[in-house]
Amino acid sequence: MKSYGQFCSIARALDLLGERWTILIVRELLCGGRTFGDVRRGIPRISKTMLAARLHELCDAGVVERRGAEGYELTEAGRDLMGVVSALGTWGQKWLPRESKPDELDMDALLWDMRRRVDLERLPPRPTVVRIELTDLRRGATRWLLLRPSEVSLCSTNPGFPESLEVRTDRRTLIAWWRGDLSYEEARHRGLRLDGPPALRRAFPRWFQRYLFADVAREH
Amino acid sequence: MKSYGQFCSIARALDLLGERWTILIVRELLCGGRTFGDVRRGIPRISKTMLAARLHELCDAGVVERRGAEGYELTEAGRDLMGVVSALGTWGQKWLPRESKPDELDMDALLWDMRRRVDLERLPPRPTVVRIELTDLRRGATRWLLLRPSEVSLCSTNPGFPESLEVRTDRRTLIAWWRGDLSYEEARHRGLRLDGPPALRRAFPRWFQRYLFADVAREH
DNA sequence: CTGTATCCTCAAGGATACTG
DNA sequence: CAGTATCCTTGAGGATACAG
Numbered sequence: 001m002k003s004y005g006q007f008c009s010i011a012r013a014l015d016l017l018g019e020r021w022t023i024l025i026v027r028e029l030l031c032g033g034r035t036f037g038d039v040r041r042g043i044p045r046i047s048k049t050m051l052a053a054r055l056h057e058l059c060d061a062g063v064v065e066r067r068g069a070e071g072y073e074l075t076e077a078g079r080d081l082m083g084v085v086s087a088l089g090t091w092g093q094k095w096l097p098r099e100s101k102p103d104e105l106d107m108d109a110l111l112w113d114m115r116r117r118v119d120l121e122r123l124p125p126r127p128t129v130v131r132i133e134l135t136d137l138r139r140g141a142t143r144w145l146l147l148r149p150s151e152v153s154l155c156s157t158n159p160g161f162p163e164s165l166e167v168r169t170d171r172r173t174l175i176a177w178w179r180g181d182l183s184y185e186e187a188r189h190r191g192l193r194l195d196g197p198p199a200l201r202r203a204f205p206r207w208f209q210r211y212l213f214a215d216v217a218r219e220h
Numbered sequence: 221m222k223s224y225g226q227f228c229s230i231a232r233a234l235d236l237l238g239e240r241w242t243i244l245i246v247r248e249l250l251c252g253g254r255t256f257g258d259v260r261r262g263i264p265r266i267s268k269t270m271l272a273a274r275l276h277e278l279c280d281a282g283v284v285e286r287r288g289a290e291g292y293e294l295t296e297a298g299r300d301l302m303g304v305v306s307a308l309g310t311w312g313q314k315w316l317p318r319e320s321k322p323d324e325l326d327m328d329a330l331l332w333d334m335r336r337r338v339d340l341e342r343l344p345p346r347p348t349v350v351r352i353e354l355t356d357l358r359r360g361a362t363r364w365l366l367l368r369p370s371e372v373s374l375c376s377t378n379p380g381f382p383e384s385l386e387v388r389t390d391r392r393t394l395i396a397w398w399r400g401d402l403s404y405e406e407a408r409h410r411g412l413r414l415d416g417p418p419a420l421r422r423a424f425p426r427w428f429q430r431y432l433f434a435d436v437a438r439e440h
Numbered sequence: 441c442t443g444t445a446t447c448c449t450c451a452a453g454g455a456t457a458c459t460g
Numbered sequence: 461c462a463g464t465a466t467c468c469t470t471g472a473g474g475a476t477a478c479a480g
Binding site for chain 2: 001003004005006007008009010011012013014016017018020023024027043045062063076077080081083084085086087088089090091092093094095096100104105106109110113175178179211213219220
Binding site: 257268 | 461464
């Protein structure tokens with residue numbers, strides 16, 4: 001993209017950050033993504049070519065550093081982009097309409113966010129598998145979360161453990177709960193269903209910290 | 221531009237704000253621009269077609285409101301974008317290299333920023349014309365600032381009043397002073413020259429508040 | 441899995457002319 | 461001045477194949 005050609009630091013920051021995908025990549029790294037694959041799972045619609053190109057640009061600009069096999073790491077300048085990313089997220093949460101068409105939303109990005117927003121401290125000590133069924137999708141609508149206090153995995157096939165809990169919900173309701181547009185009780189009322197032992201069903205909502213901006217006060 | 225298709229408010233905010241030019245347009249409105257022409261003078265390289273299209277998008281999104289002949293106005297949501305814009309400018313000022321090639325920088329945008337960052341309170345009571353000569357440009361390198369406590373105008377021809385003061389400088393030095401990369405004394409030392417009555421020459425640097433982010437502490 | 445190299449398409453957006 | 465309508469070019473970026 002051509003530079004704006006302005007002296008202004010807003011314009012100059014946008015020369016770097018304003019290209020498509022770039023800020024989302026920074027978001028993934030800020031949220032703990034380390035490898036090429038981590039970033040891709042958070043941004044499923046980016047092409048490999050594009051992601052590689054953008055990571056190079058960020059390295060050249062001194063925002064990201066390549067760490068060989070360990071993947072990528074934000075520099076201090078990169079970590080300081082939290083202010084920009086956070087301002088964008090807060091503004092969006094405050095002012096954008098709650099609803100967007102779930103048909104156009106990428107559920108894998110949502111589930112990837114759920115994976116990383118698990119509160120490990122609150123998980124049961126034994127491995128727990130949650131089967132998540134998106135009821136308004138025909139195929140490929142099932143994912144599994146393997147929850148262990150040491151680590152969480154998101155799988156598109158049953159990871160081999162017995163299923164401890166099943167969540168059935170349409171996309172709108174899951175998204176609305178995750179984004180903080182609905183409380184857990186409201187989501188249950190709107191059709192989110194849990195199947196499994198009562199103790200796990202009660203505990204389930206506590207396992208998740210929800211979306212980073214779920215608690216931002218809305219103005220819309 | 222196609223939507224990112226993510227539930228995340230960062231991505232959704234970028235669906236709106238991430239298109240080329242959009243944030244710069246918001247910046248101009250935040251800095252007091254009201255009319256179509258105001259915005260264009262702050263972003264000389266945008267085409268009329270593009271500016272009209274972007275303003276429509278911002279209106280549709282509820283960030284800007286059309287005010288008939290008075291031009292455009294940010295809504296409350298729009299004014300709240302100050303957080304995003306300010307985070308970008310602060311980050312850029314802190315982390316981006318000071319120098320960029322002046323050949324690629326638009327001096328009209330700089331002079332337009334000077335026009336609006338005049339401290340009216342400190343101006344002499346009588347109309348004052350400052351002739352600004354950019355010494356490293358061949359033609360079209362002269363502009364005039366007509367300073368009056370009621371209003372400031374930027375002209376590309378002599379506005380008719382006698383010239384009270386002349387500033388001669390290359391672009392790098394003017395930009396560096398304006399951005400806060402050099403103090404006024406350093407800029408003088410680097411070649412910024414003033415011609416005119418000593419009282420006005422002494423007063424000159426006080427008339428300007430410089431760039432909005434000039435005082436941000438640098439990390440680079 | 442983590443990329444790179446190439447090709448090819450489509451649409452963003454600049455230029456121009458026209459209008460109230 | 462403040463736009464709108466049309467045309468046309470260019471390059472962003474997706475798809476595919478290939479490599480370490």
